[in-house]
Amino acid sequence: RFAAMERTDLLQDGQTSNQKLIQDVTNFMVSSGVPAGDVQVVIRDHACPECPFDLDDPANDLKLFEVEVSVPFSAVSYTPVSEANDYILSASVTFRNGRATISQ
Numbered sequence: 001r002f003a004a005m006e007r008t009d010l011l012q013d014g015q016t017s018n019q020k021l022i023q024d025v026t027n028f029m030v031s032s033g034v035p036a037g038d039v040q041v042v043i044r045d046h047a048c049p050e051c052p053f054d055l056d057d058p059a060n061d062l063k064l065f066e067v068e069v070s071v072p073f074s075a076v077s078y079t080p081v082s083e084a085n086d087y088i089l090s091a092s093v094t095f096r097n098g099r100a101t102i103s104q
Contacts, residue, residue: 017055
């Protein structure tokens with residue numbers, strides 16, 4: 001949802017939209033019980049998955065991007081996981097970098 005909003009008033013001084021999105025996703029995972037140090041969030045260009053994506057770059061307006069979140073299985077498992085059986089769980093969602101302005 002953040003990517004589709006006017007972000008100017010949502011950012012702290014010096015904060016980029018990418019930093020804000022990563023912070024918000026990490027905070028959500030922490031509120032679900034996952035340690036912050038175990039959360040990895042990557043923002044990638046949908047057309048070029050190995051390329052980073054800058055949400056603030058005007059050249060990226062209306063382009064698709066992916067947010068990938070990864071955590072070790074041991075960070076979310078209800079039962080202990082041996083180091084030999086631990087692996088990384090990841091999921092990604094594709095969004096469009098579009099900003100809707102609300103007028104009254």
